[in-house]
Structures are given as C-alpha cells and as structure tokens.
Amino acid sequence: MKILVATKATQGKRTNDFSFATEGEPVMIPVMECDGEPVDGHCGCRRAMAELESHSATTTVKVVERDLTPRRLELLIRKSWQQAGWAKLVGARIEGHARDEAQRLIRLAQAMRLHGVYGRRGESMEFRGMGSAEDAAVDAGVPR
Numbered sequence: 001m002k003i004l005v006a007t008k009a010t011q012g013k014r015t016n017d018f019s020f021a022t023e024g025e026p027v028m029i030p031v032m033e034c035d036g037e038p039v040d041g042h043c044g045c046r047r048a049m050a051e052l053e054s055h056s057a058t059t060t061v062k063v064v065e066r067d068l069t070p071r072r073l074e075l076l077i078r079k080s081w082q083q084a085g086w087a088k089l090v091g092a093r094i095e096g097h098a099r100d101e102a103q104r105l106i107r108l109a110q111a112m113r114l115h116g117v118y119g120r121r122g123e124s125m126e127f128r129g130m131g132s133a134e135d136a137a138v139d140a141g142v143p144r
C-alpha cells in the first residue's frame with residue numbers, strides 16, 4: 001500500500017526546510033503540536049512529519065509503495081509512541097488511537113501521487129514534484 005516516507009528531495013525549496021531524517025523511513029504526523037504555532041513558526045512542528053523509528057523530523061516526504069498492511073502500520077505507530085514516551089500521554093486508549101492514526105495516514109497517502117514529493121503545510125500537503133525513477137526502483141525493492 002501507499003505510505004509516506006522521509007526524503008531529502010526538494011529540501012531547501014523553502015528556506016525553513018529541515019530534515020534530520022533517514023531517507024526512506026516511514027513517517028507520521030507528530031503526536032503534539034504547539035498551541036498557536038504558525039506553519040512557518042520557529043518550532044517547525046506544523047510543517048514537520050515524524051519518523052516512526054528514529055523519531056527525527058522532516059519537512060519533506062515522498063509517497064512510496066511498501067509491503068505493509070494497515071494493521072502492520074498501526075503496530076509500527078504504537079511501537080513508535082511507546083519508544084518515544086508518548087504512550088503514557090496517549091493513555092489506555094492507545095490501540096484505538098494508533099488505529100485511527102494509521103487510517104488517517106493511509107487516507108492521506110491514498111490522495112497523493114505515487115513517488116510524489118511533498119512538503120507538509122499544517123493540515124495540507126504541498127506537492128513539490130515527482131521523485132526520480134532511481135528512487136522509484138528503490139521503493140519497489142528493485143536492485144540497482
């Protein structure tokens with residue numbers, strides 16, 4: 001299924017871009033955002049996506065096809081929250097929240113172009129162009 005992963009592609013297109021991310025790592029919307037933070041604010045939380053494993057942030061993501069199921073994505077999100085210490089905040093309803101978050105990400109990716117590179121802008125995703133064919137081969141697990 002289509003998911004969003006971190007990419008450094010198009011970094012710098014906006015002057016306040018940042019990416020501490022590992023290329024190709026699955027991302028989600030951060031658990032918390034600052035109250036009243038503008039998209040281009042100092043924190044960056046409203047233009048960032050958070051990596052599931054390394055918990056790093058990136059303003060740029062790419063849509064790829066991965067051998068994942070909604071259930072597997074849900075479990076990855078839950079594990080990420082537990083590792084990063086968010087589980088306590090999310091509380092006893094973590095399973096339901098993780099399922100909702102997985103569904104939200106899947107719906108988001110579904111509406112985006114496969115191999116498209118996007119920058120997060122608050123509640124919307126800004127299309128920045130198509131990823132290279134070389135990237136596409138990596139996505140599909142095709143050896144170079």
Ligand SMILES: [Zn+2]
Nearest residue numbers: 033034043045
């Ligand atoms: Zn913030």
